[in-house]
Structure formats: structure tokens, C-alpha cells
Amino acid sequence: MGYVNDYSLAQDMAQETFIKVWQYLPTFRNEANIDTWIFRIATNNCLRQLERKKQILSTQFPADLFEDEKTDIEPQIQLLYKFIAELSEIDRIIISLELEEVRQADIAQIIGLSESNVRVRIHRIKVQLTRKFKEYGE
Numbered sequence: 542m543g544y545v546n547d548y549s550l551a552q553d554m555a556q557e558t559f560i561k562v563w564q565y566l567p568t569f570r571n572e573a574n575i576d577t578w579i580f581r582i583a584t585n586n587c588l589r590q591l592e593r594k595k596q597i598l599s600t601q602f603p604a605d606l607f608e609d610e611k612t613d614i615e616p617q618i619q620l621l622y623k624f625i626a627e628l629s630e631i632d633r634i635i636i637s638l639e640l641e642e643v644r645q646a647d648i649a650q651i652i653g654l655s656e657s658n659v660r661v662r663i664h665r666i667k668v669q670l671t672r673k674f675k676e677y678g679e
Contacts, residue, residue, distance in 0.1 A: 554590055558583045577647045584634060584651055624673045628666065635659060636666045 561582050569578055625633055638648045649656040
């Protein structure tokens with residue numbers, strides 16, 4: 542859900558991902574961990590969906606029209622999702638994978654960055670999110 546901030550869309554995208562995994566399973570070459578391969582499919586799916594959503598939003602709708610009310614989520618978690626949604630696309634993906642406890646080596650492979658670059662980005666994202674929480678609390 543960290544990619545799209547919409548529970549029902551996240552469910553649809555998860556279903557699409559499993560369908561694609563099933564369709565492309567015969568092409569899996571065992572060059573990487575299957576988890577990494579599945580995450581790559583999911584990430585590509587999410588990026589395509591974000592691009593489609595961006596095109597729709599930029600044509601005619603105000604930015605806050607599609608904001609989802611998350612009344613069943615604790616306020617701090619809701620605030621965290623809000624702050625994550627404000628990050629750049631690549632940072633959202635990185636921190637979402639980190640929160641899903643994906644190994645940093647796998648994140649690096651999925652994103653196409655070095656493992657050390659991923660570590661630095663995760664640290665900077667955490668610092669940025671911590672700063673936003675502190676500013677919000679003031």
C-alpha cells in the first residue's frame with residue numbers, strides 16, 4: 542500500500558502481480574532469488590500504475606481529489622503514510638521495501654542501485670521522516 546496510498550488499488554495491484562508471476566514463471570532463470578524477481582515485477586507494476594495515475598491527475602483533477610480517508614489506521618501510521626507519499630517516487634519505493642523488511646541487497650537489485658547507495662538513501666529518508674515528525678509535533 543505504500544506505493545499507491547489506496548487500499549483497494551493496492552489489492553488490485555497485488556492480484557495483477559500474482560497473475561504476472563504465474564504467467565512469467567516459466568521464464569524465471571534462477572539468476573536471482575525468486576523473491577527479488579517477484580518484487581521486481583511488483584515494483585514495475587506499481588511504477589506503471591503511478592505513471593497512469595499521474596497522467597490522469599495532471600489532465601483535469603485537483604491533487605487532493607483522490608486522497609483516501611484511512612479512518613481505521615492509527616493517526617501516527619496515517620501520518621507516516623502521508624509523509625512517505627510526499628517523498629520522491631524512488632524514495633517511496635526504497636522505504637516501502639525497507640518497511641517490508643526486504644534485504645538491502647535485494648532492494649539494490651530491484652531498484653538498480655548499489656547496495657551502499659541504498660543504505661545511504663534509507664538513512665537519509667529516515668532522517669527526513671524523523672524531521673517531518675518533529676516539525677509536525679511542534
